[in-house]
Amino acid sequence: MNKMTSTTFVEANKKSILYRIGNTPLIELKSFSSDKIKIFAKLEWYNPFGSVKDRASFWMVKNAEDRKLLKKDKSIIIEPTSGNTGIALTGIASHLGYKVEIVIPEKVSEETKNILRKLGATLHETSDDLCPRVGAGTDQSIALAYAISKPRPDIYYMPNQYENDSNFLSHYQSTGPEIWKQTQGKVTHFFTGCGTGGTITGIGTYLKEKDNNVKVIAIQAQQNHLLQGLRNFEESSKPELFLRREKVVDDWYTATNEKSFKMVKMIQEKENILVGPSSGAVMASMMEYIKNIDEGVFVGIFADDGRKFKSLYLQQNLFTEQEYTRNLKNSILLPPLAY
């Protein structure tokens, strides 16, 4: 594999939207910090397509280009996803001249599907009854994506974020070094949600190489959850990508819907930032962990903001429509998206 460091971005056309991937801000959440424990959030929605998944998507596409697996105007990139990876992959691949087909569970919100269509993706919507040999949700989408792509390797390329080491490398080579630099090497505890395992293993591995005392805390969702991007590892097995470097995890936290949404609301009230549900889960785990230690520098990955979650937040009675609209208007730290 060709190593892609931040130099790749510098070498890229600076007018390109892809130049904006990475180098996201790390902010202190002062209303949650204390004298001895500092709480920082890495705001991954500053990536152009609005989430942490821009990094893995860019790395996976560039790696496929380097391996000459893609042909401009001919190749179709197909990926099973329920959200942010689809948005990032479609935005990035379309920008580079590739068609994209996203295989997505039909129950995913219309907001997300509309963004994907707007970015130019063809959607294949799967229901839970397509294949009796696999589980529900994204597992059905994975099965269909394999079925479509495997017999047609001349046309289709499936990056497969659940197995692709470029996902891990994107964080090992970009997000990890950014956090180390932004905290001037003072980070003591690192928190992130787990879906593919790319973020936690990439950043965790890098941070532990710099300082083996850094604690890495993995967050999974409760069963039957509403926390997009996270998985529960009793409902679904750990992805191959995660299993390769699982030993980097020191501790686990299981986030409930209730506590995560409560934290979304608290972050809005205390910091005036409208975050996504998984950021609430990360915040809940940091607040739980804070009880166990005397001092430290906590860093949590805030994977996306709350702009895609209006219907979810209203449905969960987190905000009224008026409150949501007001929060969206007044929220700080929400840069324009590329779509």
Add this chain to the structure above:
Amino acid sequence: MSSGSNDNSKPDLKTIDVRGLYCPEPVFRTKIEIEKMIKGETLRIVSDDPDSEEDISRWVNRNGHELVSLNKNNADLEFTIKKAK
């Protein structure tokens, strides 16, 4: 794969040929075609994936449609499905 083409032997029957495709794609193509049809119309599906015998039959029953017939011709499975709702 041809989709929505008329078969010469049964000119009135809408047919999809999903031979060469693996499950769950035959079920997925069936689902898409059925969704485009109106109640009472009939669809013929030709598949050579052995798993589709169970998967398509099961999907048809679960979704309340009618499996009018399932014929086997060497490796080919020929389903005739009536959209019932």
